[in-house]
Amino acid sequence: MPTVPTVPGAAPEVYAGVDTHADTHHAAVVDAVGRHLGDHEFDTTTAGLAALYAFISSFGTLIRVGVEGTASYGATLSSYLHDQGVSVSEVIHPSRAARRRGKSDPIDAYNAAVTAAGNTDLPVPKLLGGVVDGIRALLKARTSAVKARSAALTQIRSLLVTAPQDLRQAYQCRSARMLLARLATITDDTDHPLLIVLAGLARRIGFLDTEITDLHTRITQMVTDTAPALLAAKGVGTVTAAQLLVTAGQNPDRIGSKAKFAALCGVCPIPASSGKTQRMRLNRGGDRDANCALYHIALVRMASDQRTKDYIGRRLGEGKTKMEILRCLKRYIANEVYALIVDPPQVGGVADLRPLRRQRGLSIQAVAGVLEVHSNKISAIERGVAHDAAFTQRYRAYLAEVTEAAA
Structure with a gap:
């Protein structure tokens, strides 16, 4: 590590910039007017992050750190600096015109530091590693599974378009559900190449259906625990x-x-x-x-x-x-x-709705008729698979009226 110059008197205000990579980060420090104070390269290990923080803090009072790639290689560093109480800003990679003067890790790090010093309106990076980051991972997995399922179904239909006439007629179905159910009846002892492929694609879709359902259930639980008010808003699934x-x-x-x-x-x-x-x-x-x-x-x-x-x-x-x-x-x-x-408001639970309705001797159809909705909506609200804050409040008020009338 390079020798850090001592600063006489009061500690000056300094700004840092970091050019991030997969295995190393290059940090640079400037003062309030952009003069270069020092730079050094660090490993992306836990010890390396600690050494980087010690280095950029040693020049004076650290005001702000500009980090490139806060959503990729710089994500861990941004979270680490945030935990240390450091103000972190996201710095966009320099444009091609700005790089005509040359490009290197020290140059990029100093550019990030100068940008952090001269711009107070830089975006604050998202923090990774929390509950929302878990939702992000599950959502990405679900999205890829849905795309894979759609691609497999499209491939089945394309193969059937050019299939022999007898196979086209045998597997001509109006809906995808009927088609997949019919393809599931293909036995393993068939030696027809096209039937083998169609059966394999149908099994793949069945596996993806199970995966999508499981991921959706997990996402629903995490979103319900994290932001029940958002999930209860009208039209939000x-x-x-x-x-x-x-x-x-x-x-x-x-x-x-x-x-x-x-x-x-x-x-x-x-x-x-x-x-x-x-x-x-x-x-x-x-x-x-x-x-x-x-x-x-x-x-x-x-x-x-x-x-x-x-x-x-x-x-x-x-x-x-x-x-x-x-x-x-x-x-x-x-x-x-x-x-x-x-600033989410408090949202009441729905676990008590079904017991209250049953205690009053009311059927779902009876409640649906009074509230002028389909019975499926009552069932979905009670089971917590559908969310409508305004209707839930109306439903609860109706049960309270029935209780008062019975008393």
Whole structure:
């Protein structure tokens, strides 16, 4: 490790930058006006991270550290520095134009340090390793399993298109479920190559179905424990809630405001005015998975939420198109989601609903008739597989009325 110069008098304010890699990190330190104070390379081991922190702290009062690749090679370092109480900012890799002056690990580290010193509005990285990180891993596994299942089913249908006529007629089914059930009847002693392949693909889909169900159950439990208020919101399901939690991260307070969360999800309009033309355009940036989650929530509310239907009718009367209204809805939903994640309200449980209904001698069909909903919704609410805070409150109030009437 290089010798650290001593600084006479009061400890100066310093800033650090780190160029991260798989096996090593290169750290550099500058003062408040960007003068280079020192740099060194460290291993990515536990001892190496501790040595890196000791090095950048030895030059003075450490104000902020700029780290490249906080979501990849720098994730562990960012979490370690955060645990030490250090302010960590994410530094974007320099542009190609900026790298015309040369590129090396020390140059990149010093550039990161200068950026951290000169910019107070750098993004705060997401912390990894918590509950939300576990949800992220499960969600990625579920997404890949769903894609693999779709690919296998597409392959089955493609093989049947060019299959002999007798096989095409034998396995011509209207639904995928019927097709898979019929393919499952193929015995192992068949010597027809096409039947062997079709049976193998059907078994693969069956395995993926089991995996998807298991992952979905685990994600539901973790999301319910982590953000019950978000899951109870109208139109929010397990997958959409999980994706929005992953987008916000383990430390959602880093986002700062509803407007910043909307920008993170790509639902904030962007000015596109020039001269006499004054207009806004669609934001095509941000986290597209979060944007997709907000889109699905908006579609559900457009189909089943009366307040959203009233809003659509009013905006259509103002001359807005459905796509423009959908963009507005996604922004409003993003604001609601941000509040539910950062400052969630208390959400009551549903485990007592079914015992209360049975104590009153009420059937699901009877309750559904009074509340004017399908009986499947009552069952899903009682089992906790569907979430609707407003309807749950209405259901509970009805059971309370029945109790008072019986008394």
